[in-house]
Amino acid sequence: MIEEILRHNREFVASEGYRRYETSKYPDKKIAIVTCMDTRLVELLPAALGIRNGDVKMIKNAGGTITNPFDSTMRSLLVAVYELGVEEIMVIGHTGCGVQGMNAKEMLHLMRERGIDEEHITLMRHCGIDLDSWLHGFDDGEEAVRETVDLISNHPLMAKDVRVAGYLMDSLTGSLKPL
Secondary structure (H helix, E strand, C coil): CCHHHHHHHHHHHCCCCHHHHHCCCCCCCHHHHHHHHEHHHHHHHHHHHHHCCCCCEEEEEEEHHHCCCCHHHHHHHHHEEEEEEECCCEEEEEECCCCCCCCCCHHHHHHCCCCCCCHHHHHHHCCCCCHHCCCCEEEHHHHHHHHHHHHHCCCCCCCCCEEEEEEEEECCCCCEEEC
């Protein structure tokens, strides 16, 4: 599959398909969106929000949440605000998220089945990584979005004039529910 994608990429560049996507690194709408990496949102979310290339900074991760005030998503938001002119942040969770109800014990079982040695798992634990917490999902999608909004809003390095709001998107219709 990767070879097929690379073949398409070469054709895309050769035909100058990139021209219609040219923009600057600064988001025209001065908004950053934190959302989930779910495949249903790849085209649905931009279409449902009416955003195009160059409009926003889009940060995606599993669950569309921030679980640690020093993770890469929070760092990306700080860069977006201080370096790229973002003035508003939207946290958008969605219905039927795969991270909701994710179980750390099951994830570790799947890792072992795919060949991860117990030695590596033990090493992670000895390095201070609480795998049971780190690999655990959330129980309530709306609450997870609210917690992320709270973490961003109250982060000691976040500018107080940045508006932060949370939403839950219907994965089928794209409808947004404010939280």
